[in-house]
Amino acid sequence: MELKTLEETDQSGSESAAAVKVIELTKVFTGRTRKFTRSPGKFLRSLVVGDPWRTEALSTVSFSVDHGEVFGLLGPNGSGKTTLIKILSNLIIPDSGAAFVEGINVARRPYAAAEKIQTVLSESIGLEKRLSIKDNLMLFASLYNLPRAEAEEKVARYLDFFGLSKFADKSSQSMSTGMSRKLTVCRVLLSHASVIVFDEPTSGLDPVSAEDFRRLILQDLVKRENKTIIMATHNLVEATSMCTHIALLNQGKLLTVGTPDEVKKTVEDRVDLAITLSGGNVPLESIRGELTMVDGVHVVETIDAHGTKKVTVSGRKDLDYMRVLSVISAAGFKVQSLETSSPSLEDAFLRLTKEGRS
Numbered sequence: 001m002e003l004k005t006l007e008e009t010d011q012s013g014s015e016s017a018a019a020v021k022v023i024e025l026t027k028v029f030t031g032r033t034r035k036f037t038r039s040p041g042k043f044l045r046s047l048v049v050g051d052p053w054r055t056e057a058l059s060t061v062s063f064s065v066d067h068g069e070v071f072g073l074l075g076p077n078g079s080g081k082t083t084l085i086k087i088l089s090n091l092i093i094p095d096s097g098a099a100f101v102e103g104i105n106v107a108r109r110p111y112a113a114a115e116k117i118q119t120v121l122s123e124s125i126g127l128e129k130r131l132s133i134k135d136n137l138m139l140f141a142s143l144y145n146l147p148r149a150e151a152e153e154k155v156a157r158y159l160d161f162f163g164l165s166k167f168a169d170k171s172s173q174s175m176s177t178g179m180s181r182k183l184t185v186c187r188v189l190l191s192h193a194s195v196i197v198f199d200e201p202t203s204g205l206d207p208v209s210a211e212d213f214r215r216l217i218l219q220d221l222v223k224r225e226n227k228t229i230i231m232a233t234h235n236l237v238e239a240t241s242m243c244t245h246i247a248l249l250n251q252g253k254l255l256t257v258g259t260p261d262e263v264k265k266t267v268e269d270r271v272d273l274a275i276t277l278s279g280g281n282v283p284l285e286s287i288r289g290e291l292t293m294v295d296g297v298h299v300v301e302t303i304d305a306h307g308t309k310k311v312t313v314s315g316r317k318d319l320d321y322m323r324v325l326s327v328i329s330a331a332g333f334k335v336q337s338l339e340t341s342s343p344s345l346e347d348a349f350l351r352l353t354k355e356g357r358s
Helices: 006-012 040-049 081-088 110-114 133-143 148-161 177-189 207-224 236-242 260-265 284-292 321-330 345-357
Strands: 020-032 052-065 070-074 096-101 117-120 195-199 228-232 245-250 253-258 270-279 297-305 308-316 333-341
Touching (some): 052 081, 052 096, 052 245, 070 081, 070 207, 081 096, 081 195, 117 177, 133 148, 133 177, 207 236, 245 260, 253 260, 270 321, 284 297, 321 333
Parallel strands (some): 052 253, 117 195
Antiparallel strands (some): 020 052, 020 096, 270 333, 297 308
């Protein structure tokens, strides 16, 4: 689809068909390293002339999220997930590109966008710990400009729904992590936001609480409240079971986007060879470069420790198997076993991110 200019899109409101749309988002962070020194004068000078650094957190990232879906953001640490979330929340301004929530340009109309989207960051649950659970919710209800009577009714309803009524007058400081997450959901529901963004929603939760929270998202937020959910997660099982679509990021670049099955299909024509070896006239690592040059091979990993010698070769299904075995044999190694496997979502995640770094 041909993208309109950012000005045309913002004015026409044609992006309202999508709950969230990002177009060619780019963000670069720069700075200088500080050098440790006991001299105050040298320390101040190091802030000015220290070694410069530059990190491209996002590079022309584009995708859209439909209403009522659970959209997953996957990627290793430093892939750009949190930067993307903070741009959607207007906590960071992109260097170029644009983000739209319900057709509203987040950077140009931040207050209007804030009414449509709420974000729950992993590093903060956004609660005043000195207040009781109920008072916390009443405080946020007032910030969302809810009339007192409506606020009282909604706070009582949500506390009852999430099983927090009996704790309403207790300090929020005494809550468990799972209770705090539930209270955070109560808070965002008070805002009337149609899009809710979670950064690692089940991080720090025990398995039972994590499963309860996933059920809360799918059954209560999506089905009952008709919310659109965006969630950044490292949990691939969680992404497979919950997300309708997944965007895979690595080093600020969008590697692929699609349903979990579609993401797996991006590596469907690939294969993993796990080869166990013995003997050898040279160190196992020395043949890694030659194996990498074999037609159809993408990634080669070797293990040579504690009596175990193993080579894992990842590549196209039609890679030159005979050439791989020839390289191994020429180095004096004997093949003890050879196993092949097809990719799972985890394999797709690992393989695409590895290839993205090469």
